Amino acid sequence: MLKCERIVKTFYDALEEGKILARRCSECGHIEYPPYLACNACGNLDTEWVELPEKVMCNQVLPVSAMFMDPDFKANVGDYAIAAIQPENAFEVGSVLLHVSPEEVDEIRAKLPAPVKPVIVQEDGYKNVHWELA
Numbered sequence: 120m121l122k123c124e125r126i127v128k129t130f131y132d133a134l135e136e137g138k139i140l141a142r143r144c145s146e147c148g149h150i151e152y153p154p155y156l157a158c159n160a161c162g163n164l165d166t167e168w169v170e171l172p173e174k175v176m177c178n179q180v181l182p183v184s185a186m187f188m189d190p191d192f193k194a195n196v197g198d199y200a201i202a203a204i205q206p207e208n209a210f211e212v213g214s215v216l217l218h219v220s221p222e223e224v225d226e227i228r229a230k231l232p233a234p235v236k237p238v239i240v241q242e243d244g245y246k247n248v249h250w251e252l253a
């Protein structure tokens with residue numbers, strides 16, 4: 120448990136310095152993002168800190184329905200959509216694609232998969248990683 124808390128702290132501390140960290144499996148090279156101690160691809164327990172691979176694709180994008188729209192978050196970042204993001208050698212993860220209005224979702228979806236780049240956003244007391252089209 121303590122080790123889990125430390126890994127989360129290391130990740131958020133690095134974000135404060137503008138670095139996005141992941142864990143790489145020493146056995147199969149799989150990337151765990153968000154960082155996780157064990158490799159979910161092969162089960163190996165030996166992983167090491169690396170910076171997130173530069174190549175990250177957006178595989179899917181969905182509009183945020185009015186019911187689930189977070190008004191505080193929207194006031195902070197503007198338009199956004201829900202997206203499936205996949206760093207190279209990692210599994211797909213659910214995240215947020217910034218600067219996408221609900222009207223633009225269909226147009227973007229027609230071009231997927233598309234490369235994205237990370238945007239580090241200041242949220243309430245901590246920084247978080249979201250994405251925008253590269």
Ligand SMILES: [Zn+2]
Nearest residue numbers: 144147158161
């Ligand atoms: Zn592995």
